[in-house]
Amino acid sequence: MAVGKLVNRVDAVAKVTGRAEYTDDFYRPDMLVAKYFRSSIAHGRVKEINVEKARKLPGVEAIFTYEQVPRIKFATAGHPFSMDPDHKDVADRLLLTRNIRFMGDEIAIVVAEDEIVANKALKLIEVSYEEYKPLIHPDDILKQGAREIHQGSSNIVGEHRYECGGKVDDALKGADYVIKGEYVTPMVQHCHIENHISFAYMDDLDRIVIVSSTQIPHIARRIVGEALDIPLSRVRVIKPFMGGGFGNKQDVVLEPMVAFLTLKLDGRAVQINLSREECMTGTRTRHPFHVQVKTGFLKDGTMVARKMDVLSVTGGYASHGHSVAAAGGSKSSFLYPRMAIEYHARTIYANIPVAGAMRAYGSPQVIYALECATEDAARFIGMDPIEFRLKNIVRQGDVAQVTGKEILSCGLSQCLLKGKELIHWDRKKKEYEKYKTGPVRRGLGVACFSYASGTYPVCVEVAGVRLVLNQDGTVHVQVGATEIGQGSDTVVAQMVAETLGFPFENVRVVQAQDTDVSPFDTGAYASRQAYVVSNAVFRAATSLREKILDYACLMTGEKHGKFDIVEENIVSADSGKFVLTMKELAVDSFYHKERGGQLTSEVSHKTTTNAPVFGCTFVDVLVDIPLCKVKINKIVNVHDSGVILNPVQAGGQVHGGVSMGIGAALSEELLIDPETGYIFNNNLLDYKVPTFIDLPEINHEFVETFEPTSGYGNKSLGEPPVITPPPAIRNAVLDATGVSINTLPMSPHKLFALFKKNGLMDPKGKADV
Amino acid sequence: MTSHGFREITFSINGKEKKLHIDVRKSLLEVLREQLGLTSVKQGCAVGECGACSVLVDDVLIDSCIFLAVWAHGKKVRTVEGEAKNRKLSKVQQAYVDEGAVQCGFCTPGFIMATTSFVEKHKGEKKTREEIRKDHAGNLCRCTGYQNILKAVEKCINSDLVK
Numbered sequence: 001m002a003v004g005k006l007v008n009r010v011d012a013v014a015k016v017t018g019r020a021e022y023t024d025d026f027y028r029p030d031m032l033v034a035k036y037f038r039s040s041i042a043h044g045r046v047k048e049i050n051v052e053k054a055r056k057l058p059g060v061e062a063i064f065t066y067e068q069v070p071r072i073k074f075a076t077a078g079h080p081f082s083m084d085p086d087h088k089d090v091a092d093r094l095l096l097t098r099n100i101r102f103m104g105d106e107i108a109i110v111v112a113e114d115e116i117v118a119n120k121a122l123k124l125i126e127v128s129y130e131e132y133k134p135l136i137h138p139d140d141i142l143k144q145g146a147r148e149i150h151q152g153s154s155n156i157v158g159e160h161r162y163e164c165g166g167k168v169d170d171a172l173k174g175a176d177y178v179i180k181g182e183y184v185t186p187m188v189q190h191c192h193i194e195n196h197i198s199f200a201y202m203d204d205l206d207r208i209v210i211v212s213s214t215q216i217p218h219i220a221r222r223i224v225g226e227a228l229d230i231p232l233s234r235v236r237v238i239k240p241f242m243g244g245g246f247g248n249k250q251d252v253v254l255e256p257m258v259a260f261l262t263l264k265l266d267g268r269a270v271q272i273n274l275s276r277e278e279c280m281t282g283t284r285t286r287h288p289f290h291v292q293v294k295t296g297f298l299k300d301g302t303m304v305a306r307k308m309d310v311l312s313v314t315g316g317y318a319s320h321g322h323s324v325a326a327a328g329g330s331k332s333s334f335l336y337p338r339m340a341i342e343y344h345a346r347t348i349y350a351n352i353p354v355a356g357a358m359r360a361y362g363s364p365q366v367i368y369a370l371e372c373a374t375e376d377a378a379r380f381i382g383m384d385p386i387e388f389r390l391k392n393i394v395r396q397g398d399v400a401q402v403t404g405k406e407i408l409s410c411g412l413s414q415c416l417l418k419g420k421e422l423i424h425w426d427r428k429k430k431e432y433e434k435y436k437t438g439p440v441r442r443g444l445g446v447a448c449f450s451y452a453s454g455t456y457p458v459c460v461e462v463a464g465v466r467l468v469l470n471q472d473g474t475v476h477v478q479v480g481a482t483e484i485g486q487g488s489d490t491v492v493a494q495m496v497a498e499t500l501g502f503p504f505e506n507v508r509v510v511q512a513q514d515t516d517v518s519p520f521d522t523g524a525y526a527s528r529q530a531y532v533v534s535n536a537v538f539r540a541a542t543s544l545r546e547k548i549l550d551y552a553c554l555m556t557g558e559k560h561g562k563f564d565i566v567e568e569n570i571v572s573a574d575s576g577k578f579v580l581t582m583k584e585l586a587v588d589s590f591y592h593k594e595r596g597g598q599l600t601s602e603v604s605h606k607t608t609t610n611a612p613v614f615g616c617t618f619v620d621v622l623v624d625i626p627l628c629k630v631k632i633n634k635i636v637n638v639h640d641s642g643v644i645l646n647p648v649q650a651g652g653q654v655h656g657g658v659s660m661g662i663g664a665a666l667s668e669e670l671l672i673d674p675e676t677g678y679i680f681n682n683n684l685l686d687y688k689v690p691t692f693i694d695l696p697e698i699n700h701e702f703v704e705t706f707e708p709t710s711g712y713g714n715k716s717l718g719e720p721p722v723i724t725p726p727p728a729i730r731n732a733v734l735d736a737t738g739v740s741i742n743t744l745p746m747s748p749h750k751l752f753a754l755f756k757k758n759g760l761m762d763p764k765g766k767a768d769v
Numbered sequence: 770m771t772s773h774g775f776r777e778i779t780f781s782i783n784g785k786e787k788k789l790h791i792d793v794r795k796s797l798l799e800v801l802r803e804q805l806g807l808t809s810v811k812q813g814c815a816v817g818e819c820g821a822c823s824v825l826v827d828d829v830l831i832d833s834c835i836f837l838a839v840w841a842h843g844k845k846v847r848t849v850e851g852e853a854k855n856r857k858l859s860k861v862q863q864a865y866v867d868e869g870a871v872q873c874g875f876c877t878p879g880f881i882m883a884t885t886s887f888v889e890k891h892k893g894e895k896k897t898r899e900e901i902r903k904d905h906a907g908n909l910c911r912c913t914g915y916q917n918i919l920k921a922v923e924k925c926i927n928s929d930l931v932k
Contacts, residue, residue: 008866015874016862016881018809018849025808116794191911193813193821193875243811243875244911276814485873485912648869652913656872659914684818684909692902692915 002497002504003645003712010490010509011241011483020241023197023213024273031199031269032061034261035118037108037125038282039100042134042351042677043149046098046107046127054110054124059117062265063125065108069095069260074227077320078216078250078357080459080522087458090157090318092150095227095257100129101149101316102353103677104282111261111270134351134677138290138311141348149316149349157314158322161344162329164401171305171340175296178305179376183293183369184743185726186669187313188286190358191689194243195279200258202267208259211238215249215484216523217513227256228263235259239513245484246660247357248284250525251319280682284356285670287312287324287347289365293373301383303339303374303392310345310366312355319356322347327458327526328362332370333402334450334612336392341401351677353670357525359660360719363451364726371447371727372742375734385446385731386420393448396705400612403457409715411640411703412448412614418701419446419638423618435736439767441623442633445732447724448616453707453716454528454607461528461607463536464519467496467544469599471590473568473582474506475544479537480521481529482513486718487649488529492537494645495712499541500548501565502582519604527613527716530645534711536605544601551589551599552579609709613716615639617658617728623736625760626767628751630666630733636699637721643713644702650717654700657721663690665726669745778842782807783851791838797831798822800838801848809849809878813909820908823879824848830886832907849878852885860928861885864921872912880908880918888925896926 014020039046051063075089082088096106108125112118135141141155149155172178198212208230214220217237225232237255254272261270274282289312296305312325325345333341378388396410420426428444435442454461466478477496483489489509497504510518521533545565552563552570556579564573568582589596620634637654644650667688671680681687688694700721706713726744734740739758741750755761779788782805791800798815801807801824810833813821817835824833825847826840852859858866861884871877887896887904901922902915910918 009869009871011874012866012871013858015871015877016849016858016865017853018807018878020874021808022811022875024802024812027803027806027808191909192873193819193909193911194811194873195813242873243813244873246911276816276818485875487872648917652869652872652917655914655916656912657914660911683816684814685816689909689911690914691909692906692918693899695914698914698916 002494004643006648007490007494007504007646009487009649010493011511022194022241022243023211026211028269031271032111032113032265033115033118034109034111034270034272035115035122036106037110037122039103039105039107041100041129041131042103044100044129044131046100047130048128049108050126051108054121057117057121057124059113060110060121061113062111063108064096064264066094066096066098070228072227072229074223074256076223076252077323078219078252078523078525080219081222082459090321092318095260102351103679104353105316109257111265136350136352136672136674136677138313138348141350149351153349155349157318157347157349159346160322160326161342162402163342166340168305168307168340168342172294172296172307175304176299177380178294178296179380181293181373181376182742183291183372185289185365185368186744187288187352187355187672188664188668189280189670189687190246190248191684192244192246192248195274195276196249196253196283197273198254198258199269199271200262201269202262206234207236208234208262209236209238210255210259211240212255213242213249214239214255215245215482215525217482217515218480218520219523220252220255221515223252224256224259228260237515239482242484245524246359247361247525250357250523251284253283276684277682280687281353281679284319285315285353286358287314287355287365291365291369293369295373295377297377299381301378301381301388301391303336303377305340307342308344308369312345312347313350313352314347315350315352315354317354319354324357324362328366330402331363331452332366332450334394334400334407335448337394337398337401352672353679359657359722360451361526363449364664364723367449367723368727368744371724372730375731376740386416386425389448390416394450394614407612408709409611409642409705409707410614411705414703415614415616415638415640416448418703419616419618419636422636422699422701423620423634428620439625441625441736443621443732443736445619445621445728445730445735446616447727447731449614449720449723451527451613451716451720451723453531453611453613455526456608456610461532462604463521463533464604465533465536465540466519466602467540467600469544469548469586469589471586473586474508475500475502477507477509478518479509479533480513480519481533482524483511484524486524486653487646488524490649491530491645492533495534495537496541498712499538500545503567506568519602527718527720530714531611531710531716532607534714535607536603538711539605540601540603543603544599547599547601548585551596552585554595555585555588611642611707611709611715613641613720615720615724617724619728619732621729621732621736623733625755628748628755630729630746632662632696632729634699635696635725636701638701638703639717639720640703640705641717642705642707642710642715644704645712645714650702651700653717654721655698657719658698658725659690659695661722661725662695663688664744665729666745667747776839778839780841780843781845783847793839795838797824797833797836797838797841801833807848807850811875811878813875820883821876821879823882823908825882825886828886828889830883847882849881852881859885861888861925864924868917868921868924870913870917870921876908876910880905880910883908884922884925887922888929891926892929895930
């Protein structure tokens with residue numbers, strides 16, 4: 001039995017030996033290199049472009065500008081195709097553009113024999129612009145008469161409102177107290193260590209092969225077809241090993257361009273390998289949110305109403321558009337389900353880098369606001385924040401208001417109680433009472449979240465798996481689910497081994513997705529894969545198991561039901577006595593001249609449920625007032641993700657999410673010049689991703705529940721750990737200092753200003769100690 | 770320098786002597802990948818920020834993206850390709866596998882070289898978690914929060930102490 005066991009990653013050895021091949025490792029000596037010519041302004045229009053000097057440079061193969069690309073607008077978001085015309089992604093991109101919408105927008109592209117020549121050629125391109133004032137602040141973007149960044153859009157990408165659990169205005173009137181707050185989250189970036197990279201070539205006159213670091217090979221194939229107006233079957237996308245994505249590669253960023261270039265260059269291989277600087281501003285980011293929250297609650301701590309107003313900024317192009325603000329609203333609504341909720345959100349364009357999908361897709365922003373507001377409400381009536389939450393949070397059997405579906409598994413109360421114990425809440429609360437003045441202050445914070453296990457019913461949830469019994473009695477597995485580092489191949493192998501009864505080592509997952517051969521699956525996003533694929537794997541493995549047992553009957557002349565599979569053998573179901581080896585059975589199925597055939601099983605399954613998941617962060621901080629620095633003494637994340645398939649990998653997901661959350665809380669922000677739209681820190685030196693020394697020990701714990709809608713009782717885990725560290729740290733800093741910091745990140749320069757304003761330091765910046 | 774900006778260099782790569790005709794503008798990273806096919810050496814930033822391209826030159830950990838290939842002349846270069854021998858992982862590689870220190874794997878070869886250098890440099894010494902953290906701070910990982918990497922390094926250090 002393999003589910004829930006400590007097994008090593010199926011790709012670990014390939015990775016530690018450096019033999020795992022990533023996109024850049026498929027080196028072809030004849031491959032050309034392409035480099036974008038990007039705008040040096042944030043808002044404007046190209047008046048004139050002259051590429052003649054660049055074209056003459058030896059080693060330059062071709063240059064294309066906005067004049068030479070198809071006039072086909074396409075949408076880049078890595079969503080499944082939607083049959084609902086009202087639910088289409090916004091098609092607002094051309095391969096290259098004359099209209100500049102952010103600094104770094106793609107105007108032309110140079111194809112050369114190597115990167116050195118391509119970079120030289122870029123310097124020889126001459127361009128003149130008609131410049132407009134960059135629209136960066138929401139007030140300017142939404143001002144009457146503001147220039148439309150995309151014609152006809154009024155600078156609004158999408159807007160929606162929902163109300164559930166009763167009338168919010170009535171509920172607010174019935175509340176004993178109503179408090180208001182405003183919370184702002186900045187633009188942050190994924191910073192996967194492998195930058196965006198793709199190359200394409202043609203293997204006959206019509207067919208384009210694209211090798212790409214993508215979370216969504218099947219979707220990328222469709223979008224390339226749409227962008228170039230060619231049938232999808234002429235495009236093959238291969239996803240090899242991949243160096244992280246975190247949502248940034250759930251977007252079709254380079255694939256249409258490399259496909260276009262190879263088409264134009266008679267099938268020559270062309271690669272685009274973005275630099276770190278390009279990757280940080282020319283791909284996608286996390287949407288900055290401005291959130292207003294009104295919370296109504298009773299004297300006893302019962303929350304009765306919540307009104308949220310969200311402004312989400314998508315930058316120069318829609319990409320995932322309004323879906324991020326929409327998902328953030330709906331997935332967070334499971335958390336406190338017994339109150340009236342109104343959620344209104346708008347997503348707007350701006351002349352800043354494009355936002356798209358990023359780990360937890362809108363929830364980190366919405367939950368940050370929500371859990372700051374919840375904390376503020378608890379403090380308002382002087383109630384312990386854990387008690388306050390326990391009174392209001394979701395319990396098993398509650399009905400999710402937005403979907404109307406009963407919540408079948410929920411361990412959030414246990415998560416909170418577990419976290420309380422692990423952080424030593426009661427003891428430290430008392431101990432830290434004497435650290436509320438002076439230069440070194442201490443505090444505790446908590447925040448909780450809800451999330452989902454996929455995108456249904458907004459999008460289709462389909463997973464495909466194919467199992468093949470090999471001649472030696474082992475099994476090969478092909479899945480459409482995309483391994484991007486999160487460990488999905490390993491948990492798929494565990495699921496297959498579990499249901500077949502095979503040893504884990506005898507299950508081999510094919511470690512690449514190739515749209516020519518991989519079963520259809522929409523890819524890695526929304527923490528969907530282990531949940532959605534579990535239902536397909538369970539069915540496929542059950543079916544193969546039946547076929548194997550039937551074949552054993554055929555070989556031995558015994559009746560159905562007589563046998564069982566134990567490890568590598570067929571045994572008697574009654575006595576457990578050995579009958580024959582799996583290898584003997586497999587060899588017979590392949591090579592017996594009259595009976596059998598290769599034993600396979602293939603299932604494509606649509607999941608029409610979406611299990612909510614829950615969890616919380618507890619944090620113990622020390623705030624150094626003179627240094628304006630927050631130090632985390634201890635941080636604990638506790639998750640209800642259903643059955644834990646692989647404890648070590650699950651822990652790894654939590655560690656990575658929490659570290660990204662700590663970065664968002666304390667140090668990460670793409671700094672935008674409010675006048676020009678220039679990004680000051682699009683590199684790993686000035687953009688502060690946590691290093692080894694910046695992170696404390698990250699503790700995690702699971703409260704295992706069993707989710708009946710999932711093949712193995714499991715629910716989502718990949719994204720959720722990132723959600724609650726920022727609000728938990730904010731609440732702990734508030735506990736320590738009495739200062740509410742309602743914008744992220746809580747970096748020293750921000751704390752300095754707020755500590756001065758709140759009298760913790762004198763006007764000259766000297767700590768009041 | 771020979772004409773046309775090319776030069777011949779001789780160096781040891783994973784224990785074997787090698788003579789190469791190289792473009793003097795190329796980094797060690799580029800030469801290792803393009804001319805020797807040592808693709809464990811990853812490029813994450815190209816300016817010495819992320820550590821994905823870490824290799825050992827005369828047993829000193831360097832970022833090969835900002836180390837010119839010509840500087841490797843006469844030196845001893847080690848990459849992760851040379852660490853597993855006779856179908857057996859090195860102690861450091863095995864610790865990374867066993868402790869779950871690998872996720873997407875892109876930073877892994879660089880990290881393993883960082884740990885290898887750390888472990889060799891401090892053989893038989895007791896090392897604190899803070900020392901491990903500080904020594905590995907030049908290598909970025911976005912997947913693991915460094916937690917299981919820390920465990921893997923500790924395991925290597927401790928196994929040396931037992932011996």
